[in-house]
Amino acid sequence: MGSHGFFVICILHSLIASTCGILMMFYTKEMSILVHGLETGMKLQGSTPHDELLIQTSDSFSGLLLFCIGFMLFMVAFVKDKEFQSSFAKVCVLLHISMAVWRVYFERKVEELAHDWPRQVVGDILLALSWVFFLVYSWREKYD
Helix, strand or coil: CCCHHHHHHHHHHHHHHHHHHHHHHHCHHHHHHHHHCHHHHHHCCCCCHHHHHHHHHHHHHHHHHHHHHHHHHHHHCCCCCHHHHHHHHHHHHHHHHHHHHHHHHCHHHCHHHCCCHHHHHHHHHHHHHHHHHHHHHHHHHHHC
16 A cells, blocks of 8 residues: 555646646747746747757757656656655655756756856755655654
8 A cells, every 4th residue: 555645745746847847838939938937038039040949949858858758757756665755755856956056056057057056956855855755754754
């Protein structure tokens, strides 16, 4: 029998990833302006028509990938094996921490994105903490 907490966390992460992915695919320009601000968002759209097309294509594929990750999380939410749930949560913690480290070391060096990375690092750490709380809860269930 699996944990109800695992199901809830997977569904919440799935909704977040799927929603962001859909918005990235279909509202690329608007999302860029919303996330980065008007001036930076316009700079990130490219300066020539060819650049704009490449960036829009890249953003659309990134959104598709994020949507697929959300769909995968939705499917994984229904797995009832406690060992799998624990392993999956540990991998998710490592993934979110790796993203935070990547943002600290690389994304902050990009001039246009330098002011966004602290907020995104906090988001990555919060997402990792949701999995850590699940691991602590499942550990407590296991040894009580």
